[in-house]
């Protein structure tokens with residue numbers, strides 16, 4: 001898979017999601033389905049969007065004991081998504097179990113990426129609440145290295161960390177980066193943001209873009225602008 005723009009479909013219902021996707025008549029954007037939509041609509045929404053011809057990143061961020069995650073991943077592998085994810089904080093055995101569960105009898109599997117530290121966790125919270133007294137970037141790089149050691153394909157990280165992740169884990173290790181805004185757009189609740197063009201320069205493999213596209217007056221034009229700036 002090459003560089004692409006993944007549209008975060010953070011909608012509450014299937015109807016809203018289809019109404020949004022129906023605006024795209026000439027292209028089939030790569031779609032991210034998160035917890036809200038999945039818990040509301042279940043596996044049917046994944047199958048339906050897949051049947052419409054979209055690639056899917058199922059963003060459920062699994063985190064449990066290795067056996068539970070392995071079995072849950074085996075279920076997700078049957079949904080034929082393109083990317084799914086988990087929390088690297090679950091540890092190496094959990095991540096290895098996830099790869100095992102996700103791998104189909106023929107050896108194929110969706111790409112599996114790890115969340116390192118959530119972008120809502122800053123240095124102070126990590127130290128005071130999680131009792132991890134190390135620089136945040138060092139923790140992100142260690143979790144990325146753990147994910148690679150467990151056989152995962154990449155991480156979700158800030159676009160600003162993508163270059164460092166590639167230095168640590170190699171260029172082939174995928175960086176999937178939210179926190180994208182147009183230079184002339186609002187940043188909303190995202191703290192550390194960058195533009196699609198800058199994310200491309202730093203080396204992100206996939207950018208995840210929500211509100212700059214979903215809340216735009218013309219979502220198709222906003223999507224095309226992202227693709228032009230990021231993919232070229």
Ligand code: C5P
Nearest residue numbers: 008010118119178179208209210211212
């Ligand atoms: O609307 P916006 O572009 O901020 O959406 C970004 C998407 O990426 C949301 O679905 C959000 O949950 C997700 N995400 C994030 N930061 C992370 C992990 C996921 O913003 N660290």
